[in-house]
Amino acid sequence: AKNAPGTISVEAWKKVEDAISFVGETVRLDIEGEEDLLTLAAIFLADIGTKIIYGQPGQGIVLVEVTAEKKRELADFLIQEKAREFMQKFSGKTLIVHDSDADGMSSAVMFGRYLKQRRKINSLFRVSDGATISPESKEQIKKLAPANVVILDFGGEAHNSIKELSQTMNVLIIDHHRMFENDFGNALYLNPHFFNVPDDYISPTSHLSWQICRNSDWLAAVGVIADKGFLAGSKLLKSVSKKYRRVDLGKIVGLIGSADAKGKSSEAVQLLLKMQSPRQMFKGKFAEWEKEVSAEVKRLVAEHKQKALFLANGKVVLYEIKPKFSLRGEMSNRLQQLYPDKIIIIGEVSEGHYLMSFRTVKLNTSFPDMIRKAAENMEGAHGGGHKKAAGCKIRLIDKEKFLDRFIRQIGGE
Known part of the structure; x- marks a missing residue:
């Protein structure tokens, strides 16, 4: 693979990825140019626990164990x-x-x-x-x-x-x-x-x-x-x-x-x-805003006991709110604390659209993937975020279809 000094080329990155996934005892990768930064590619692409050995000028042979923290760092x-x-x-x-x-x-x-x-x-x-x-x-x-x-x-x-x-x-x-x-x-x-x-x-x-x-x-x-x-x-x-x-x-x-x-x-x-x-x-504006928002959150949390729906055999809590402020994220966090073993969906109708916030703690989910599948071929739908915390916006007319698709991915009706 070709790789210029001080860089990691796309070609070299892919070749390192192929080498790491190679099934066999030994694989050799020849680099045309400079391989000085390809150790980083190996660390990023290798599994946690892999040991990588490389040469470093002035130090000799260096051994690095791949950890999640090392990748992040x-x-x-x-x-x-x-x-x-x-x-x-x-x-x-x-x-x-x-x-x-x-x-x-x-x-x-x-x-x-x-x-x-x-x-x-x-x-x-x-x-x-x-x-x-x-x-x-x-x-x-x-x-x-x-x-x-x-x-x-x-x-x-x-x-x-x-x-x-x-x-x-x-x-x-x-x-x-x-x-x-x-x-x-x-x-x-x-x-x-x-x-x-x-x-x-x-x-x-x-x-x-x-x-x-x-x-x-x-x-x-x-x-x-x-x-x-x-x-x-x-x-x-x-x-x-x-x-x-x-x-x-x-x-x-x-x-x-x-x-x-x-x-x-x-x-x-x-x-x-x-x-x-x-x-x-x-003091000042932030304190004033927080006082108003806290009162509204308290009201919504109290009302969820009468208005929230438990779906997918109790695995999902769906709570559609009518808040004075934008509180979907905050409410999904609050209900997550109350129901740590469930998926929380906070919904809100807004100008012909349905807005949702998703949260979970313990379940093995990937909300961005689930949202994409549920919203497939829906006009104007978009969403994303993190595996266990995400958001989505769809047309209101697609609400029932989206929720049905989403629930089916969890294994509920």
């Missing part, structure tokens, strides 16, 4: 290096498009501060359209005409818009959701899933952003907690907990989440950019 390092290298060419108008949740907001703040400190760029900010960039938003971005676009905490569902924008803009994507597309035009799409990191060790976007930007550690920790990235972010969480001993980070997760629930993510990002300490979170 190396993937995160490559993402950090490639993102920083890509941003070296940034100048002029820059737009940061981010998801509305705590993971997306905290990432946006870190990148905003990084670009201001390192590149002297005052970024513009925009909240995504759920997990995508709508045709309307795409046209507004084109009209704004930024030289650079940073997309945080989403990407796969927006690949068509990203591909088009990348023809005239420098587009960088930092994401951690499972993706089913690989054509993003000229954009640089960085995602730990590319490197076969096990799902439980995937870094949330906030953890990746912190490693790239190295600012706002407490805000990065909040994003990690909100997205349950405890294994990937364990060192960061330990450091931040020690540094801010008297700060309730869990409470801050709720405060920032309330901004998302109330549709105030854009305002929240501007407030966070001005904050120097996590203690500033406990």
Whole structure:
């Protein structure tokens, strides 16, 4: 295989993959060029527990045992290096498009501060359209005409818009959701899933952003907690907990989440950019939003006892809500705590569509795969996320067909 120095070519990657899957005692792979980085490919592609031996100048023979943490550590390092290298060419108008949740907001703040400190760029900010960039938003971005676009905490569902924008803009994507597309035009799409990191060790976007930007550690920790990235972010969480001993980070997760629930993510990002300490979170707008949201969550949790449906022989809890705020994610988390052995689906009717949030803890599921199968050939349907936490949007007229397909995959009627 051909492989240029300092790179891992697609051809070489595939040949390493073939070599690892070879059934036999010995396989030899000849490289035309340089093999210096192909040890990384071997680590990413090998099974957990595999031992890899390679030569390193100045040290001699090195033996590495492949672990989930080693895969994560190396993937995160490559993402950090490639993102920083890509941003070296940034100048002029820059737009940061981010998801509305705590993971997306905290990432946006870190990148905003990084670009201001390192590149002297005052970024513009925009909240995504759920997990995508709508045709309307795409046209507004084109009209704004930024030289650079940073997309945080989403990407796969927006690949068509990203591909088009990348023809005239420098587009960088930092994401951690499972993706089913690989054509993003000229954009640089960085995602730990590319490197076969096990799902439980995937870094949330906030953890990746912190490693790239190295600012706002407490805000990065909040994003990690909100997205349950405890294994990937364990060192960061330990450091931040020690540094801010008297700060309730869990409470801050709720405060920032309330901004998302109330549709105030854009305002929240501007407030966070001005904050120097996590203690500033406990007063002002965030406290006001959290009070309203908490009261609504309490009402919905109480009502589920009368309104929730138990489907698939009790394996699934379906609760259709009519909330004052955007609370599908929060409600799916709350019911997950009440029913840890079940699949939770929180549904909501909105403008001719049916929106759903999915959660589970113990069951061996892959929600993105299940959603794709259930929504097959449904016009305008899209969704995705993580194996045990995901979301989906379909037309309201497809609701019953979707749920029937979904339930059948679980083995229920």
